[in-house]
Amino acid sequence: MAELEKDILRGGQFLVKETKCEDVFTPEDFSEEQKMMKESVMEFNEREIIAHKPRFEAKDYALTEEVMRKAGEMGFLGVAVPEAYDGLGMGFVSTCLTCDYISSGTGSFSTAFGAHTGIGTMPITLYGTEEQKQKYVPKLATGEWFGAYCLTEPGAGSDANSGKTTAELSSDGKSYKINGQKMWISNAGFCSLMIVFARIEDDKNITGFIVEYDPENPNGITLGEEEHKLGIRASSTRQVFFNDTVVPVENMLAGRGEGFKIAMNALNVGRIKLAAACLDSQRRILTTAVQYANERKQFKTPIADFGAIKTKLAEMAASAYAGESATYRAAKNIEDRIAIREAAGNSHQEAELKGVEEYAIECSILKVAVSEDVQNCADEGIQIFGGMGFSEETPMEAAWRDARIARIYEGTNEINRMLSVGMLVKKAMKGHVDLLGPAQAVQEELMGIPSFETPDYSELFSEEKEMIKKLKKTFLMVAGGAVQKFGPQLEEHQQLLIAAADILIEIYMAESAILRTEKNAKRFGAESQSAQIAMAKLYLYHAVDIVEEKGKESIISFAEGDEQRMLLMGLKRFTKYVNYPDIVDLRIEIAEKVKAENKYCF
Incomplete structure (x- = not known):
């Protein structure tokens, strides 16, 4: 383990220390177990998602829920969840690998999967008490329940800590009443559990709560209509309204006023997983584009033989390759840092939290770079298809629409750019x-x-x-x-x-x-x-x-x-x-x- 620690740089140190090529992890280093997982996920993606793409594009929300249940049965929702809570307990690289290869069928399923496994489940596994984890995480890991994450409000987007939703302690001290409005909530239409952020009295920072939701007994929770969006059309996205929603005090997540910290750290995990979720989309876009370019003839020549098309294919491939290289490099750094902390006596919870936090700079970098590359890749894909690319009959226009949200998710790319430099300067000031x-x-x-x-x-x-x-x-x-x-x-x-x-x-x-x-x-x-x-x-x-x-x-x-x-x-x-x-x-x-x-x- 000492050897491991010697070879692994801390977050941000890539800038000032040389990394030896032998010390980076690459997709060519996948273990046999990871290769088997990759094959299993790819087969599931082809059978359950890609085969039904027209239904997803037609806003078949029930299909999204159905495929999520099947993903739960296969164990894919619990890859990152410890075995003690009915998960597979696999490492961070396997978590990213699963996210990578399950996400390319459609952005609708990718969003549902990412919101559930990341920001819907991880806050409880990382910050929950043992009782909270025992009660909720097995249901989330197996797909019996689905999670949603209620942070954004009409007046609180990038400035997440400015939310107006309130939590008021009852006179007997046994529960909180939550009142407020949340928007753009992924999975809202079929979730059983929400991570809700609200402010207690005049606290400087918001507080996180685990809120159960049962449509038969809504407890003051009402849902808005499904939002009609540019892309991710079968991803359930609704407003959520809380009217005197009663939540037991034992459902507070972490401590009072610690919600902002939970939100930010959950987003760190979300950022690198979002980068991973864009990778196979790029591979598929390029594959679809080159197959079309090899078949499509103009002036009696396959258009793949023209220099203008070769330029596009080469640039698309290079950006996909760089995205893969950087994402798995960072994922393994995080996995190794978690292992170092566990070996030093940290709990899995603490080790994972600090391991991801250590590489928050890299997570922001990846989120920005890969989300922009997948959009550019889809744009060039449409261009290679020409007029056909603009038609719903070909897969390119859906890929382009779905890619667009990635630059907004998990903190806009503008916010993440400023964060990456700001965090680096703070790390420097801390030594x-x-x-x-x-x-x-x-x-x-x-x-x-x-x-x-x-x-x-x-x-x-x-x-x-x-x-x-x-x-x-x-x-x-x-x-x-x-x-x-x-x-x-x-x-x-x-x-x-x-x-x-x-x-x-x-x-x-x-x-x-x-x-x-x-x-x-x-x-x-x-x-x-x-x-x-x-x-x-x-x-x-x-x-x-x-x-x-x-x-x-x-x-x-x-x-x-x-x-x-x-x-x-x-x-x-x-x-x-x-x-x-x-x-x-x-x-x-x-x-x-x-x-x-x-x-x-x-």
């Missing part, structure tokens, strides 16, 4: 990540004379790994300058935070793709990884462009005169290749591989 030392080293490097030696980049990825180091210096240069300029007021400069976050995101995603590919090239041979090497290089090339653009935007916003000139020169130095990759050739290689296999094949 958990040393940003100051490396930032000062970058400042000294900028003042010094650059080396004019031509480096030896003969080894695989030697230049790319050097480029990642330079991109990290860019972030430290930009963030360091911004913190010096604005100090504690930095959080008021949202455009600057968002630009800095984009740099952070690109570093993590590009590095993850490179480390995965390097690890696999070493063990399987570089020739077998030729297209993967091309994808990692292509993704990094775009990452460098984004870092340069966002770095320039940031520097101009907070520096002027000589300081600005020096920082811009540093930016140019840190985003310059010695040997630029031929991205046209890279795209052709990736596209030819996908074309030949007629699917996403990595």
Whole structure:
């Protein structure tokens, strides 16, 4: 275990410490048990979800509930739940794997599954008393009951702690009366249990409650009509109204005023699981697109042979590959951190809570990157299908509509961008990540004379790994300058935070793709990884462009005169290749591989 702890970086440390490729987990590292689970989930997805896609698109809410029950019978709802509460007790990687491969049939089922297994169940397993867990978690793990999560209100969205729902203690001290209104509640139409957040008196923070719901005996709970949405059409989404809803005092979740903490930590788990839930959608979109492009002929030629289509296929593949690489890297880090804490004597509850919290930065990064990539992938999928892509007869328009919600779920992407940088700065101030030392080293490097030696980049990825180091210096240069300029007021400069976050995101995603590919090239041979090497290089090339653009935007916003000139020169130095990759050739290689296999094949 000491060996494990030595090799695993803390959350956010990827920015200031080098990660060896041997120390990252990749999808190629799945155990036999995980491979069997993956096959089982994929088979279930094909049989129960994809086969009935038209019914989901026709808003068949009863079908969503029925398939959720079947998922419960198969054990899929309890993958992350300890065996003591009728779950499978599998690790965090298996949790993400299940979420990944069960989510691509339709966004409707993906939403129901994610809301139930994540924010509907996890708050009780992570914060519940033993009595609460014994009473409720087995029912949730097996699909006997379904959970919903009541946080958002008409006036409280991103500002979750500003909710107006109240909880008033009864005169005999035995129960609370909850009054208020919640909206956008997934699974509301068929849930038996709600995690409800309300404010007691004038408390600064909200409090969480476990509220049972029985339509036959509603206890002051009424549901609004089903919302009609752009996508996820068969996902039950309703308003929930509480009118003197009586909840026993023993159903308070954690302590009074701890609801905001519960909400934020439940969202951390939700963010990485949301990233996982977008992965197989990307694979399927690309597979569907390449199959169509191989069959569709124009000017007597399959459109997959045209350079314009090859570009799209290659870019779609590269972003899916990077998303997979980064998501499973972080999932294993979380799993290892949980194991370290359990070995140190923490309860499973405490270990899981702290393990996920440790990587909150990475969870936000993944949520943003993968949710945007799946939307872009679906958009290009429609484009490859041309006019047919806009028709409901083909799967692309539903994929595009379903993908759109992912940028809003679990905190909007704007909120998550600002969170990722804000959390990193807080970690630095607590001494958990040393940003100051490396930032000062970058400042000294900028003042010094650059080396004019031509480096030896003969080894695989030697230049790319050097480029990642330079991109990290860019972030430290930009963030360091911004913190010096604005100090504690930095959080008021949202455009600057968002630009800095984009740099952070690109570093993590590009590095993850490179480390995965390097690890696999070493063990399987570089020739077998030729297209993967091309994808990692292509993704990094775009990452460098984004870092340069966002770095320039940031520097101009907070520096002027000589300081600005020096920082811009540093930016140019840190985003310059010695040997630029031929991205046209890279795209052709990736596209030819996908074309030949007629699917996403990595």
